Amino acid sequence: MYESQIPDHLDGAINATGVRVDVLNVLGAGDAFMSGLLRGYLNDESWQQACDYANACGALVVSRHGCAPAMPSKEELDDYLSRAESVARPDLDTKLNHLHRVTTRDKSWGHLCILAFDHRSQFEQMAQDAGVSVSRISPLKQLILNAYQESVDELGLQGQAGLLCDSTYGQAALNQATGKGWWIGRPIELPSSRPLELEHGNIGSQLVSWPQEHLVKCLVFYHPDDEPELRLEQEKTLEEVYLACCQSGHELLLEVILPKDLPQDETNYIAAIERFYGLGIKPDWWKLPALTASSWSQLERVIENQDPHCHGVVLLGLDAPQEQLIEGFANARASSLVKGFAVGRTIFGDASRAWLAGTIDDEALRVKSN
Template sequence: MPTEEELMDYLARSEEVAHPDKDEQLNHLHRVTTRSPKNWPEVCGLAFDHRRQLTDMAMAVGVDVGRLPDMKRLLVKAAEQGARLAGLATPAILLDDVLGQDALNEATGRGWWIARPVELPSSRPLRFQHGEDLSSRLRHWPSEHIIKCLFFYHPDDPVELRLEQEARVHRLYEAARLSGLQLLLEVIPPSDSPIDDTTLPRSLDRLYELGIRPDWWKLPSMSERGWQSVGEIIDEQDPHCCGVVLLGLDAPMGQVKESFGLAAKHRHCKGFTVGRTLFAQPCREWLAGQLNDDELVTYVASNYAELINEWHSLRERDHATYVEERG
């Protein structure tokens, strides 16, 4: 006679066979193997999905925030021009639908890599910009838009806070699965928390443990040990993951380039999505009337092209070193 435990295990497995739609791994494999055929071996992105920071900038300069949508349309032009200067076939951008809806409309349908935020800026615990009914909202998105969600998370957060954030991210993941859209999770440890080489790897490990498998990760710069650990976790938990893009956190250009030095060595890092490092100063000057439209576009495009060229240079260097070492 089977034990009660063996019987329960048999019934559970029988339920999975009878209802394969309940098998999370099978559902995930179906999702990632039927993704859009567009392949992105690299992502060199200009991120200007900022809402709170740009509103603060306009107020600090003393101008109407109603100018920000026009500024975002100019940044779309800067992305296109900068990509062309760097010999990149198509730009990658992060752009919102709050201050940037017109700009988003102009960029859509052109074959660009486009990620669009859903988080309420600076919220902790995580809240969503347009409310809790994610599925209804996402139903109206173009299929090429990638859902982007930034949240401030630490695996050692107080239990109630951690569980609330995890529940919200899981809800977002389920909504992404239902919508058929790709999902990019941007995980930033809170600045007032202790951070070491294990913080980001443990964060990813915990989210994978919960069954959350985003198509993309967006992460801060890490040490060599951190990159190795993140790569191992992705290989083990989701080898179909599209990869990691590096964020900038408004660091000076030199510091961002320095962070590329480590990231470019790791195949899981597909590139970057950097924002204020490239546009903060010229946008502030444009808002203050010190730059005209064409000057703003040229200034940001030049910064963007410079960063793309730096990334390509480091990738080529590391590829050459790999070939030399392999003989």
């Protein structure tokens, strides 16, 4: 690069050393180079620095399959430049891939009010108790969604609205909610499975048909004191789920519940989350039960240290009484980590049982679930 008159020899120019990468794709190299150069130029940095940005941007894009989606973010680019000589294959570098995944998200979330009605076995039990077919569950979920929509409209919750709903009985509800700009999570686990099993088989083949806006929600009954064989089996499944989400671009919500037959001390939640991070599993969201204020503070430190780009935590309800939920919400208020709640049966459980039993009609269900 020449700042003024072109000299007679190349040594008089500004020379920026390139970086070596394995080239997987040449599309977008020029655009990437120019974006890096403009970063330096528009920030009044030196031409030498601008050229370093440019070379690194081009190298990252050609080292990946894709064009515009392969463009690095500022944080990702800076990390690469800090250690480019040791990263011959950026496409295989775990840290770079994670930074690319989490710093190129197209949406961030504030407070969330999530309606959780992704239950399957619980609704099946309700239907059995009422003596009706499970075919009644799908229209019930549609009615629950309609009641929630009314609440969103009445309370002005657009931008904070979300739902957890399954495809087994709630596909129609999922279809209706998609495209509204809501936070939408879908479960993949076989209900109550321990060791963890996936309800509809291979996770990769499932995600191919999912809208990109749907989050993968995976519930695991896990305890740090689990028998080694059980623990390792569950961890292997979670690793596969996480890697599939990284490949597909879907965000992952990991829900952790301690098995009832093992110690329930809150420190076990902290230990479980530290274990998952140690395995390289970095979910975009956590879903956890209510904790004490001190445990939230401890968890904040863990997540900030391991993955500061994590969206945060949503509280689960577990069909708890409203008074207990209120207490849990109060403990979580001081934590910037907690983004909201995902509550379900506490709101619509009794009304759903009555509707399935035929003791209330659609309108009464709407009122009681609203």
